Amino acid sequence: MRLSLNSRLSTISALLPALLVMLVVYIGATSWTVWMSLTNSRMLPNNNFVGLRQYELLLGNDRWITSVHNIVIYGVLFVSLALLVGFLLAVAIDQRVRAEDTIRSIYLYPYSMSFVVTGLVWQWLLNPTLGIQHVLRSWGFEGATFDWIVRPETAIYCLVIAGVWQASGLVMAIMLAGLRGVDEEIWKAARVDGLPKWRVYVSIIIPMMGASFATAAVLLSTAVVRLYDLSVAMTNGGPGIASEVPAKFVMDHLFERANIGLATAAATTMLITVIAVVAPYLYWRARKGEVR
Amino acid sequence: MQKSNVDIRSLQIGFGGLKVLENLNLHVETSEFLVLLGPSGCGKSTLLNAIAGLIEVRGGEIQIGGRDVTWAEPKDRGIAMVFQSYALYPRMSVRRNMSFGLTVAGTPRDEIERRVGEAAQMLRLTSLLDRRPSELSGGQRQRVAIGRALVRHAGVYLFDEPLSNLDAQLRAELRVEIKRLHARLGATMIYVTHDQIEALTLADRIAVMQGGVIQQLDTPKKIYREPVNRFVASFVGSPAMNFIPGRLARGSEIAFIAGVNRVSLNGYAFRSQPTDAPAVLGIRPEHIELTAANDPSSVSARIEMVEPMGADTLIWCRLADGTAFSFRHDADAQVRVGDTLTVCFPADALSLFDETSGQRL
Numbered sequence: 002m003r004l005s006l007n008s009r010l011s012t013i014s015a016l017l018p019a020l021l022v023m024l025v026v027y028i029g030a031t032s033w034t035v036w037m038s039l040t041n042s043r044m045l046p047n048n049n050f051v052g053l054r055q056y057e058l059l060l061g062n063d064r065w066i067t068s069v070h071n072i073v074i075y076g077v078l079f080v081s082l083a084l085l086v087g088f089l090l091a092v093a094i095d096q097r098v099r100a101e102d103t104i105r106s107i108y109l110y111p112y113s114m115s116f117v118v119t120g121l122v123w124q125w126l127l128n129p130t131l132g133i134q135h136v137l138r139s140w141g142f143e144g145a146t147f148d149w150i151v152r153p154e155t156a157i158y159c160l161v162i163a164g165v166w167q168a169s170g171l172v173m174a175i176m177l178a179g180l181r182g183v184d185e186e187i188w189k190a191a192r193v194d195g196l197p198k199w200r201v202y203v204s205i206i207i208p209m210m211g212a213s214f215a216t217a218a219v220l221l222s223t224a225v226v227r228l229y230d231l232s233v234a235m236t237n238g239g240p241g242i243a244s245e246v247p248a249k250f251v252m253d254h255l256f257e258r259a260n261i262g263l264a265t266a267a268a269t270t271m272l273i274t275v276i277a278v279v280a281p282y283l284y285w286r287a288r289k290g291e292v293r
Numbered sequence: 294m295q296k297s298n299v300d301i302r303s304l305q306i307g308f309g310g311l312k313v314l315e316n317l318n319l320h321v322e323t324s325e326f327l328v329l330l331g332p333s334g335c336g337k338s339t340l341l342n343a344i345a346g347l348i349e350v351r352g353g354e355i356q357i358g359g360r361d362v363t364w365a366e367p368k369d370r371g372i373a374m375v376f377q378s379y380a381l382y383p384r385m386s387v388r389r390n391m392s393f394g395l396t397v398a399g400t401p402r403d404e405i406e407r408r409v410g411e412a413a414q415m416l417r418l419t420s421l422l423d424r425r426p427s428e429l430s431g432g433q434r435q436r437v438a439i440g441r442a443l444v445r446h447a448g449v450y451l452f453d454e455p456l457s458n459l460d461a462q463l464r465a466e467l468r469v470e471i472k473r474l475h476a477r478l479g480a481t482m483i484y485v486t487h488d489q490i491e492a493l494t495l496a497d498r499i500a501v502m503q504g505g506v507i508q509q510l511d512t513p514k515k516i517y518r519e520p521v522n523r524f525v526a527s528f529v530g531s532p533a534m535n536f537i538p539g540r541l542a543r544g545s546e547i548a549f550i551a552g553v554n555r556v557s558l559n560g561y562a563f564r565s566q567p568t569d570a571p572a573v574l575g576i577r578p579e580h581i582e583l584t585a586a587n588d589p590s591s592v593s594a595r596i597e598m599v600e601p602m603g604a605d606t607l608i609w610c611r612l613a614d615g616t617a618f619s620f621r622h623d624a625d626a627q628v629r630v631g632d633t634l635t636v637c638f639p640a641d642a643l644s645l646f647d648e649t650s651g652q653r654l
Contacts, residue, residue, distance in 0.1 A: 186380035189347050190441075194394030195368025204393070208384035 031272070038266035044259035055266035065267060068245040071157045075246065076225040078161045079168070083221050084214065086165055087172020092202065094173070095180045105177070109170040116167070120234025123163035124150070153243035156236050160244055163231060168224060172217045179213030180206065226275060247271050296481055297358030297371055297448030298323045299344060304353035306339055313339045314505045317353070321449075324479045330492040331502035332528070337485045338453055340502075344483065345374050345451055358448050368398075370449075373442035377454040379434045381426040381441075387413075388422040391441045405444075412443040415474070432463040439474070452484040456491065468494060489529045493517065501525045517577075519644065523651035526575050526644055532607055535581075535618035537574045538648070541567050549574050549645070552614030557590040560640040563654060571648040578607060580642035581620035584635055591635040594618070596628055610634060 041051045059065050090108055094101055111119065126132040127150040137145035149155035183206055191201045207214075229248035232238055238245040247267060254264035299321040306314040313336050321327045329337040342348045344355060346367040355363045362370045381390050388409060395405045413419045416436045426434055435455055442450055452471070456464045472495055475482055486492055492499050493513045500510045501524075509521045520526035526534050539551030541558075547567055549556040556574065558567075584591050594610035597617070601607075606626055609619045620636065622628070645654040 184378055184380060186376040186378045187382065189342075189345075190374070190376060190380035190382075190438075192347060193345060193367045193372065193374045194397070194441075194445075195366070196394065196397050200397060205382045205384070 034265045034272075035269050037261055038269045040262055042261035042265075044261070046261055051262075055262045056270070058263060059266045059270065062263075064242045064245055065247075065250055067242050068247045068250045071244060072225065072228065072246050074157050075161055075164070075228060076222070078158070079164045079225060080218060080221045082161065082165045083168040083172050084217060086169040087217065088176045088207075090169060090173040091176035091180055094177055105174070108173050111167045111169075112171045114167065116230035117234045119163050119167045120231045123159065123166070124235045127159050127162075150236065151240060153240050156240060156244040160228075160231055160235060160246075163235060164224070164228075168221060171220065175213050175217045175220075176210070179210040183209060226271065295358060295371075295448055296323050296479065298325075298481065299449055299483065300354075300356040300359075301340075301344070302354045302356075304340070304343065304355065305351040306336075306343055306348065307351050312505070314343075317505070317507065319500065319507065319510070321481060321483060323481055326475050326482045326484065326495055326497045328492040328496035328499045329483065329485045329502060330487070330489060330499050330528070332487060335502040336505040337487075337502050339505075341451055341453055341483060341485045344370075344449075345372055346370050371447055372449045372451055373445040373447035374451040374453065375435070375438050375442050375455045377457050379426070379431075379438045379458075381434060381437055383426055386423050386425060387418060387429070387437050387440075390426070390437055391444050394441070395444060408444040408446065409440075412440040415443070415477070416440050416470075430463075431459050432467055435459065435467060436470070439471070443474075443478075447480075449481045449483065452482065454485055454487070456486070456488070464488075464491075471495065489531065493529070499529075501528060503528075518642075519653070520575075521653050523573065523575070523646045526646070530577055532578050532619055532621075534575045534577050534644070535620075536646075537576075537612070537616050537618060538571070539574060540571045541569055541645070541654075543567065543569055549643075551616065552612065554592045554612060554614075555590070556592070556638050556640075556643075558640050558643070558645070561643055561645065562641075563645075565654070567654060572654060573646045573648055573651075574638070575644040575646060576618075576638050576642060578619045579621040581618070581636050581638060583622070584637040586635045588635070588637055591637050593633055593635045596630050596632045596634060599628055599630060608634075610636075 036048075037046055038055050039050055039052065040047055041049050041054065094104060094108075098104065114122075127147070129135065129146075129148040129151060132147075134145055134147040137147070150159045187205065188201070191205065196204075227248055228246050229252060232244055232246050232249050236244040238249055248271075251264045251268045251271070254260040254267065299319075301317060301319040304314055304317040304319075305312070317340065319340075329340060331337045339348065343350050344357075346362065346365060350363060353363070354361060357370055357372065367374075382393065385393060391409045391412060392405045395408070409422075410419075413422055416439060418433070418436055418440055421429065421433060421437075426437065429437065435458075438455070455471075456467055459467065468491055471484075475495075484491075484495060493516075496513050498510060499513055499516050501508045501516060503524050509516055509525045511519075516525065516529055520529065520534075523536070527536070537551050539549055539554075542548050542550050547558045547561075547563075549558055549572065551574065586593070592612065594612050596608055597611050598609040599606060600609070601624065603624065605621050605624050606628070607619050608622055608626070608628055609617065611617050628634070646652065647654055
């Protein structure tokens with residue numbers, strides 16, 4: 002009896018720090034954020050309950066609508082392109098190329114850079130008067146135009162380019178691990194069967210790599226939700242509000258524009274969106290686990 | 294497709310500075326079941342992969358069905374192959390595993406259906422056609438892999454240690470199934486294994502390999518009864534052949550002398566004229582016979598250990614000079630550890646090897 006009490010005490014004391022962090026930081030801070038979104042707090046938090054007033058304002062806010070629009074474009078393109086490019090890079094490396102280790106490191110380097118550095122580098126590269134367009138013109142291609150970053154309707158695609166450049170190395174590493182896990186004899190069997198290489202990848206290898214794709218997709222999706230620094234460093238949301246994203250909307254209203262109520266309403270909306278996407282997936286996974 | 298023979302001429306294979314096979318010649322008859330037998334690293338799988346076209350050769354020629362295929366792609370060689378790890382396509386149903394190669398090759402659909410149905414029926418897979426490989430047992434998976442090879446209607450079927458991943462009982466079952474399949478199809482089959490029981494039970498001819506060289510190519514019976522050297526003698530057979538060192542002596546009749554023991558070699562088929570020289574006598578445990586003590590050619594030995602094996606008993610003995618050997622006796626033998634036995638080594642069941650070269654005398 003004493004022993005069991007003892008062991009229970011030590012279990013609780015071991016779990017306590019993590020439990021406290023979870024209660025205070027995650028659940029506490031999240032609940033406070035949700036509560037703030039129901040008040041009319043401006044620069045300092047207050048407790049004047051105004052119902053869903055902030056959400057009405059939010060949905061009427063042009064900048065928020067643009068942000069949501071942008072994050073959808075960015076999310077879809079960034080995740081699918083990073084998966085595609087990362088997979089193709091992994092396939093290329095998997096062809097038993099020479100100096101594989103070196104190439105793998107080079108591919109992975111962008112990921113070791115922060116989004117701020119990535120953003121600055123690509124800002125210069127894409128800047129029409131300094132970067133790629135300038136180089137092409139100085140080489141004699143007078144008509145060369147690559148000014149996406151200064152045009153409002155294309156600025157968000159520049160974020161996609163930089164994001165994909167940064168993340169595809171990581172995807173490559175995950176995919177390469179998956180490819181290396183494929184039994185050598187499956188390749189032999191496919192050769193005896195006379196299957197062309199691309200057909201083996203499409204019909205046999207990719208279906209086998211569900212876990213790798215899922216891992217990569219989850220990592221990329223979290224990067225989409227917290228997209229902030231890339232937008233700040235590359236375009237600062239511009240030109241105008243053309244490349245604003247939700248996380249930046251929250252930060253700006255929280256600290257620069259002194260509108261805590263609106264900022265927390267935006268943050269809560271993001272949270273609800275993520276839950277709406279993730280919950281069915283978690284439910285499906287749990288069900289699948291039960292069936293097994 | 295037409296059943297094919299296989300002809301390999303002075304084949305050379307190497308990886309970097311390492312020579313795996315050098316100047317290897319092998320001819321496999323149409324409808325023959327040939328087993329490549331040897332320990333791991335002897336080059337048997339390399340040879341099979343070269344026949345399949347899965348590795349490049351450095352020199353020599355490979356002909357299948359009279360056609361030079363040395364540089365042909367695997368799919369153009371008229372071969373089909375079964376792998377040790379089954380190598381099934383994991384996300385495809387059994388049916389699709391078997392039909393996928395044909396589909397990609399553009400075989401008409403009704404023809405594919407007919408072939409898959411035929412192979413499934415032959416391998417008792419009909420009720421499993423819509424399952425995934427992960428829902429099958431090891432034995433069933435390997436049957437699917439065999440089915441995938443069969444639908445190719447190949448001229449030569451290649452098996453790369455197909456039973457090594459299975460447990461003992463399944464292995465015995467599937468072995469019989471493969472043998473039955475060969476009898477039914479009459480197809481040319483080349484089968485790689487390190488298991489000498491598989492080799493002895495399945496093969497029309499066995500090629501025993503070591504160090505990239507075929508040591509002996511013969512019928513299972515010949516390989517078992519008349520091994521050409523000590524390696525073949527010790528590799529084939531379980532329990533293993535006994536080796537007793539000694540020397541040959543020519544007197545009134547030729548005999549083998551080991552310490553105080555003298556074994557008459559009257560009736561042994563020498564390959565060449567014997568000389569007085571050190572030699573090694575090899576005899577299989579089941580060929581040693583109990584005999585009366587007054588037999589002039591008898592050898593007396595002390596029993597050290599008794600291993601009952603069900604059908605019979607393996608008795609471990611030691612000669613006066615310390616050489617140990619084992620012999621098989623029926624299961625109800627009344628023997629006790631410590632007893633002394635007298636046994637004789639019948640000359641027509643012996644194998645004699647040169648002491649230095651290990652070659653059969």
